Amino acid sequence: MHSNHNRALVNRLGFALLPFALALSTNTMAADTSTDNQVEVLNWWTSGSEAKALGALKDGLSDQGIGWKNMPVAGGAGTNAMAVLRSRITSGNPPTAAQVLGYDAQDWAQRDALSSLDEVAKAGNWNEVFPQPLQEFAKYDGHWIGAPFEIHSTNWVWANKSLMDELGIEQPKTWDDFIASMKKAKDAGYIGLAYGGQPWQDSTVFENVVLATGGADFYRKALIDLDPQALDSATMTQAFDHLRELLKYKDDNSPGRDWNLATAMVINGKALYQIMGDWAKGEFLNANLEPGKDFMCFRTPGTQDAVTFNSDLMIMFDTDDAEQQKMQQTMAKIIGSPEFQIAFSQIKGSVPARMDLSADKLDACAQSGYEQVQAAAKNHTLMGSMAHGYAAPASVKNAVFDIISSFVNSDMPSDVAAEQLAAAIQSATS
Amino acid sequence: MSNASPDRDGGARERLQRWLPKLVLSPSCVLVLFFVYGFIAWTSYISFSDSGMMPDYTWVGLHQWSRLWTSWTWGIALHNIWVFGLLYIVSCIVLGLILAILLDQRIRAEGVLRTIYLYPMALSFIVTGTAWQWFLNPGLGLEKTMHDLGWQSFSFNWLIDSNMAIYTVVIAAVWQATGFVMAMFLAGLRGIDGEMIKAAQIDGAPAWKIYARIIIPQLRPVFLSAVVVLAHLAIKSFDLIVAMTGGGPGNATAVPATFMYSYAFSRNEMGIAAASAVFMLAVIAALIIPYLYSELREPRS
Numbered sequence: 001m002h003s004n005h006n007r008a009l010v011n012r013l014g015f016a017l018l019p020f021a022l023a024l025s026t027n028t029m030a031a032d033t034s035t036d037n038q039v040e041v042l043n044w045w046t047s048g049s050e051a052k053a054l055g056a057l058k059d060g061l062s063d064q065g066i067g068w069k070n071m072p073v074a075g076g077a078g079t080n081a082m083a084v085l086r087s088r089i090t091s092g093n094p095p096t097a098a099q100v101l102g103y104d105a106q107d108w109a110q111r112d113a114l115s116s117l118d119e120v121a122k123a124g125n126w127n128e129v130f131p132q133p134l135q136e137f138a139k140y141d142g143h144w145i146g147a148p149f150e151i152h153s154t155n156w157v158w159a160n161k162s163l164m165d166e167l168g169i170e171q172p173k174t175w176d177d178f179i180a181s182m183k184k185a186k187d188a189g190y191i192g193l194a195y196g197g198q199p200w201q202d203s204t205v206f207e208n209v210v211l212a213t214g215g216a217d218f219y220r221k222a223l224i225d226l227d228p229q230a231l232d233s234a235t236m237t238q239a240f241d242h243l244r245e246l247l248k249y250k251d252d253n254s255p256g257r258d259w260n261l262a263t264a265m266v267i268n269g270k271a272l273y274q275i276m277g278d279w280a281k282g283e284f285l286n287a288n289l290e291p292g293k294d295f296m297c298f299r300t301p302g303t304q305d306a307v308t309f310n311s312d313l314m315i316m317f318d319t320d321d322a323e324q325q326k327m328q329q330t331m332a333k334i335i336g337s338p339e340f341q342i343a344f345s346q347i348k349g350s351v352p353a354r355m356d357l358s359a360d361k362l363d364a365c366a367q368s369g370y371e372q373v374q375a376a377a378k379n380h381t382l383m384g385s386m387a388h389g390y391a392a393p394a395s396v397k398n399a400v401f402d403i404i405s406s407f408v409n410s411d412m413p414s415d416v417a418a419e420q421l422a423a424a425i426q427s428a429t430s
Numbered sequence: 431m432s433n434a435s436p437d438r439d440g441g442a443r444e445r446l447q448r449w450l451p452k453l454v455l456s457p458s459c460v461l462v463l464f465f466v467y468g469f470i471a472w473t474s475y476i477s478f479s480d481s482g483m484m485p486d487y488t489w490v491g492l493h494q495w496s497r498l499w500t501s502w503t504w505g506i507a508l509h510n511i512w513v514f515g516l517l518y519i520v521s522c523i524v525l526g527l528i529l530a531i532l533l534d535q536r537i538r539a540e541g542v543l544r545t546i547y548l549y550p551m552a553l554s555f556i557v558t559g560t561a562w563q564w565f566l567n568p569g570l571g572l573e574k575t576m577h578d579l580g581w582q583s584f585s586f587n588w589l590i591d592s593n594m595a596i597y598t599v600v601i602a603a604v605w606q607a608t609g610f611v612m613a614m615f616l617a618g619l620r621g622i623d624g625e626m627i628k629a630a631q632i633d634g635a636p637a638w639k640i641y642a643r644i645i646i647p648q649l650r651p652v653f654l655s656a657v658v659v660l661a662h663l664a665i666k667s668f669d670l671i672v673a674m675t676g677g678g679p680g681n682a683t684a685v686p687a688t689f690m691y692s693y694a695f696s697r698n699e700m701g702i703a704a705a706s707a708v709f710m711l712a713v714i715a716a717l718i719i720p721y722l723y724s725e726l727r728e729p730r731s
Contacts, residue, residue: 079695079696082695086484090484107482107483107698111484197590197678197679199678199680202680252568252587252590253567253569254590255589255590255678255679256590256675256678256679393698394483394696394697394698395482395697395698398696398697399502402502402503402680402681403502405678405679405680405681406502406592408679408680409592409678410592410593420502427497427500427501427502
């Protein structure tokens with residue numbers, strides 16, 4: 001029908017539209033054959049360890065006789081993938097499932113675009129095994145809409161062990177010790193802090209500083225509840241002072257540097273520390289270094305009792321096709337299963353999102369990280385990361401990025417920065 | 431019968447000839463109407479709507495526009511486009527004109543030189559941006575080379591200095607477009623009547639006076655075209671900035687186009703993004719429409 005209509009048009013217009021019409025008819029044909037017993041999964045896991053981690057899901061599905069149609073969209077830390085997802089959904093042709101972060105799952109649920117995962121969640125006891133702060137993102141209106149892959153935490157320091165030994169530095173326990181050890185490194189001609197000057201990295205360091213300066217309650221009030229009084233407060237000014245002090249120990253050439261290049265500076269012994277999420281561990285492991293022996297991982301001094309996290313969620317798109325629905329449920333079940341949670345985190349460098357597993361199979365960093373996440377979940381100090389979109393929606397997050405990066409790249413006074421931060425968040429939420 | 435047939439055929443052919451151009455042009459006309467003007471109208475509507483991550487057709491009046499004009503980054507972006515646009519247009523025209531005049535002195539190997547100057551235009555902005563980013567990066571490029579050669583006090587770190595970074599973008603953009611402007615001026619110079627110049631020479635006018643009084647005033651249409659071409663390139667500039675500085679350090683090199691992209695695609699603020707896009711369109715239209723108007727009516731007068 002479609003192509004007949006096109007052909008008539010082609011004849012009338014003297015082949016002017018031929019390529020266009022051909023493109024249309026091949027597209028419709030491709031769409032007809034694509035749903036045959038396979039799932040189409042949109043994701044931006046294209047780098048080595050990420051793709052390998054995703055392979056764990058692919059294998060799990062193929063054991064159940066379900067095929068895998070990968071739909072990777074690289075680049076822009078998921079920005080490009082989300083743009084593709086939007087156009088697919090707007091045109092009424094959503095993929096089976098998609099990897100999303102933070103508030104995106106809620107946004108799609110609000111538009112009634114998602115399948116409910118309540119049955120799988122009930123069978124797998126998800127209400128009990130996944131921590132409450134994560135459930136706030138994976139559930140909408142009391143219904144499960146996302147299957148969490150893992151928990152990444154962002155308040156980690158990665159350190160070069162041999163440099164620490166050489167300079168006689170013990171693992172710092174307090175903020176002052178932390179600064180003092182970097183001063184020692186700087187005086188000895190090393191770079192204290194390996195730093196990547198990109199907005200999300202500036203803000204990752206900033207949220208560490210806020211947590212170390214004001215503690216968990218202050219972090220929650222300022223960056224999650226977005227309380228204007230907390231944002232423009234003496235404590236926030238002090239946090240900016242601490243950030244300014246910390247920035248003395250980075251090198252001058254940091255603007256624009258990618259996070260993995262900053263990690264390489266620690267690996268090569270040029271720099272002492274890096275503050276970064278636990279995905280940095282993959283870089284050390286790839287360089288055949290051993291945690292505890294060649295490199296150290298510890299919570300940013302002053303933040304030991306809390307964890308700021310982010311997590312990938314798999315969301316499934318609403319469909320009338322009964323077979324697709326069944327495959328979606330199977331996929332959610334695999335992602336939530338203990339075996340998958342362990343296997344996935346082993347490769348990706350994260351810790352399992354379930355709180356009821358044994359950490360035996362994980363490496364030393366992940367073992368202590370997992371214990372800390374469990375403790376934080378119990379003590380209500382497991383909190384979403386601002387820099388990674390788990391504290392506030394994208395509009396607020398980027399307003400924060402604007403101010404933090406301006407602060408880092410200028411000599412803006414701390415009290416002005418706190419005031420501007422409050423104003424920018426106010427404007428983004430209006 | 432034999433008389434009537436050619437007549438009828440001729441009538442049909444004539445009709446076909448009358449209709450054929452319209453028939454052939456109509457699909458592209460419809461496509462342009464829909465994809466260009468249709469989407470301009472749609473974007474304008476979105477700028478008055480409550481759109482966030484997805485289009486939302488709830489009318490909110492000037493709300494998005496007031497948020498745009500109170501935005502911290504939009505202020506930086508506007509300031510940057512002024513600085514960038516002005517320096518870019520003026521430098522390209524001045525350097526392009528000087529190069530064209532120098533090339534116009536009947537020198538040897540003019541063809542080769544012209545090609546060399548014109549070549550940067552053949553590169554995409556992404557390539558230009560990446561190459562200049564390497565070249566100006568203090569840890570990789572010029573500064574490091576100078577240090578390695580023993581000139582330790584040499585310092586050129588504009589790329590990572592938030593007050594100076596926008597000027598590095600100007601440098602790269604000028605490098606890219608100067609050759610093109612030169613070619614425009616060269617064509618203009620070749621079109622000038624030689625008799626007038628000879629007459630001035632006979633009157634004993636010095637060369638600089640001939641250029642200032644006779645040649646350059648006659649290049650007025652070239653200046654106009656150059657300004658229009660460069661101005662819209664400046665306002666559209668996006669890929670050069672993305673490749674070179676990524677809008678950084680911080681937001682120091684944000685321009686309206688990167689602002690629009692960031693609000694539409696990473697900040698889920700489609701309404702503000704649409705407002706900024708409409709604003710950019712209005713600025714370009716304010717430049718182009720008078721130009722087109724003057725160009726199109728000139729032949730009639």
